[in-house]
Amino acid sequence: MIRLDAEKTAAVLPFGPLADMLAEILVKKRSGRVHAPARLHLPLPGGVLLVMPSTDGDIVAVKRITVHSGNPAQGLPAIQGEVTVAVAATGEPVLALDGPTVTSRRTAALSLLAARLLAPDAKGPLLVVGAGVQAAAHALAFLEGSGVCDFFVASRTESKARVLADMLREKGATAKVVLSRDIAHVLEQTPLVVTATTSRDPVLPSKVRDDVFVSAVGSFTPEAAEIPADLVRFSRIYVDDLEAASAEAGDLIRAGVDMSAVIPLEHIVDAPAGHSASGSGPVVFKTVGHALFDLAAARLAMASC
Numbered sequence: 461m462i463r464l465d466a467e468k469t470a471a472v473l474p475f476g477p478l479a480d481m482l483a484e485i486l487v488k489k490r491s492g493r494v495h496a497p498a499r500l501h502l503p504l505p506g507g508v509l510l511v512m513p514s515t516d517g518d519i520v521a522v523k524r525i526t527v528h529s530g531n532p533a534q535g536l537p538a539i540q541g542e543v544t545v546a547v548a549a550t551g552e553p554v555l556a557l558d559g560p561t562v563t564s565r566r567t568a569a570l571s572l573l574a575a576r577l578l579a580p581d582a583k584g585p586l587l588v589v590g591a592g593v594q595a596a597a598h599a600l601a602f603l604e605g606s607g608v609c610d611f612f613v614a615s616r617t618e619s620k621a622r623v624l625a626d627m628l629r630e631k632g633a634t635a636k637v638v639l640s641r642d643i644a645h646v647l648e649q650t651p652l653v654v655t656a657t658t659s660r661d662p663v664l665p666s667k668v669r670d671d672v673f674v675s676a677v678g679s680f681t682p683e684a685a686e687i688p689a690d691l692v693r694f695s696r697i698y699v700d701d702l703e704a705a706s707a708e709a710g711d712l713i714r715a716g717v718d719m720s721a722v723i724p725l726e727h728i729v730d731a732p733a734g735h736s737a738s739g740s741g742p743v744v745f746k747t748v749g750h751a752l753f754d755l756a757a758a759r760l761a762m763a764s765c
Contacts, residue, residue: 461553461554461555461556462554462555462556462765463555463556464555464556464557464558464761464765465558466558466560466561468558469557469558469561469562469565469761470561470565472557472760472761472764472765473561473562473565473566473569473757473760473761474604474605475565475568475569475572475600475601475604475605476572476604476605477760478565478566478569478756478757478760479569479570479572479573479576479601479605481756481757481759481760482566482569482570482573482753482756483573483729483730484756485516485752485753485755485756485759486725486726486729486752487726487729487730488516489726489752490726490727490729493516493517494514494515494516494752494755495514495515495516496512496513496514496515496750496751496752496755497513497751499511499512499751500512504526504528506528506529506530507526507527507528507529507530507531508526508527509524509525509526510523510524510525510526510527510541511523511524511525512525512751512754513751514751514752514754514755515548515755516548516755516759517548518547518548519545519546519547519548519554519755519758519759519762520545520546520547520548520551521543521544521545521751521754521755521757521758522543522544522546523541523542523543523559523562523563523751523754524541524542524543524544524559525539525540525541525559525560525563526539526540526541527539528540537560539559539560539563540559540560541559541560542556542557542558542559543556543557543558543559543562543754543757543758544556544557545557545758545761545762554762555758555761555762555765557757557758557761560593562754562757562758563749563754564593564594564596564597565597565601565757566753566754566756566757567594567597567598567677567747567749567753568594568597568598568600568601569601569605570700570725570747570753571598571601571654571675571677571745571747572601572602572605572606573725573729574673574675574698574700574725574745574747575602575606575652575673575675575745576606577725577728577729577731578673578698578728578743578745579651579652579673579743580651580671580673580743581651581652581671581673582606582608582651582652582673583607583608583651584602584608584609584610584611584650584651584652585608585610585611585612585649585650585651585652586599586602586608586610586611586612586650586652586653586654587611587612587613587614587638587643587646587647587650587652587653587654588611588612588613588614588624588653588654588656589614589615589643589653589654589655589656589657589663589664589686590614590615590654590655590656590657590663590678591613591615591617591620591621591623591624592620592656592657592658594656594677594678595613595615595624595654595656595657596624596627598654598656598675598677599611599613599624599628599654600631602652602654603628603631603633608633608652609632609633609634610633610634610635611625611628611633611634611635611636612635612636612637612638612646612650613625613628613635613636613637613638614637614638614639614640614642614643614646614663615657616640616657616659618637618639621637621638622637625637640663643663643664643665644665644667647664647665647668647669647672648669650669650672651669651671651672651673652672652673653668653672653673653674653675654674654675654677655674655675655676655677655678655686655687656677656678657678657686658678659678659679659684659686660679660683660684660685660710661684661685661686662685662686662687662688662691663686664686664687664688664691665688665691666688666690666691666694667690667691668691668742669742670740670741670742671742672742672743673742673743673745674687674691674695674742674743674744674745675745675747676711676744676745676746676747677747679709679710679711680708680709680710680748680749681708681710682707682708682709682710682713682714683710683714684710684711685710685711685713685714685715686711687711687715687744687746689714689715689716691742691744692711692712692715692717692744693715693716693717694741694742695741695742695743695744696723696741696742696743696744697712697717697721697722697723697743697744697745697746698722698723698724698725698728698743698744698745698746699712699722699723699724699725699745699746699747699748700724700725700745700746700747700748700749700750700753701724701748701750701752702719702722702724704748704749704750705719705722705746705748706719708748709746709748711744711746712746725745
């Protein structure tokens, strides 16, 4: 079995092709040609084990992740694990990928795909709220996969925002650090927004430009919401998976959204680029994750190994 570390896992999952593979998997999801049961949660001392299997009939991918929020204080990563890939017909293991790297890159590539389909203005600039692993992955995804070259980075920890901005500058982009109090002003200049924070409360103002596309990534529990309820209610809402979002998307749940009016991305994934451009009002894409997105990453990685 081939085993790839974090660096090699990233190398076989370039953002543009990964977004294309995610689109293929979403089309298959819509027609029932891929399968993934509900995520398994197993409590552990100080953390939780998450197990997420998926298959397309040719391969089976299983992501095993542990989350221990106290680990960084001990010099350990908070999230650890791997994605293993086997031949579906025989169970023969063939590939193991770094789990956190798969998660960050397939999540960012999904936001990239959603922006391609839904953003009225996909050229940027892009405001990234947050400066952690997901924020960095999203900034790179839009830089490498969509050609966005102007960025604003906001974080409650200014030093982390500066690190991310410096990384983007090293890659040839323009990047400015934004203080939290200045986000509303920056939003006047920004048609693309990613929120990738651990905040339980909104990090954006309620009023934004009518042509804003927001990918809300950070919150994944019913109690947490990065996007204010007034903005959610005013927006056209799309999600990565309707069932998962109904249970976990606090941004929508706290806003009292009628989930029957929410559109899963799979329903419009083969629509022309800029699908929502003819509509009116902001677009919010809410993602909470799904095992089938790991399957997309596994399929792309298999093609490179």
